[in-house]
Amino acid sequence: MSNDDHAPLNNPANLDANPPPAGEADLSGDDYMVFAMQDRFHRFNLGLETILECLHHAEREGAVPRLPESWWLALNSRYALCFRNESG
Numbered sequence: 589m590s591n592d593d594h595a596p597l598n599n600p601a602n603l604d605a606n607p608p609p610a611g612e613a614d615l616s617g618d619d620y621m622v623f624a625m626q627d628r629f630h631r632f633n634l635g636l637e638t639i640l641e642c643l644h645h646a647e648r649e650g651a652v653p654r655l656p657e658s659w660w661l662a663l664n665s666r667y668a669l670c671f672r673n674e675s676g
Contacts (some may be wrong), residue, residue, distance in 0.1 A: 601627040601634070637667050644669075 607624030621636040640663060646652045663669060 599627045599629065601625045601632075604631055637669060640667065640669060 602625065604624035604626040622633040623636075623639070625632050625634050643652065643655075644660070647654055
């Protein structure tokens with residue numbers, strides 16, 4: 589792998605210390621909640637549903653402890669998440 593292949597991994601995103609006012613934020617994705625983020629080159633929004641999908645993936649990979657099935661079921665009924673219960 590070249591150094592360019594690793595560039596995205598060397599550009600972590602953090603919460604934006606100076607997010608735009610709520611009236612100026614791009615909420616076109618219609619997420620329940622969005623987080624203003626920035627990396628070294630970009631300012632962007634990250635929706636709660638995306639974060640939950642990432643958490644679900646991390647749980648499946650064993651990177652975080654398993655959460656109760658009832659918690660995931662409650663989220664599925666509240667948000668339009670793109671996963672269902674999977675054993676393992």
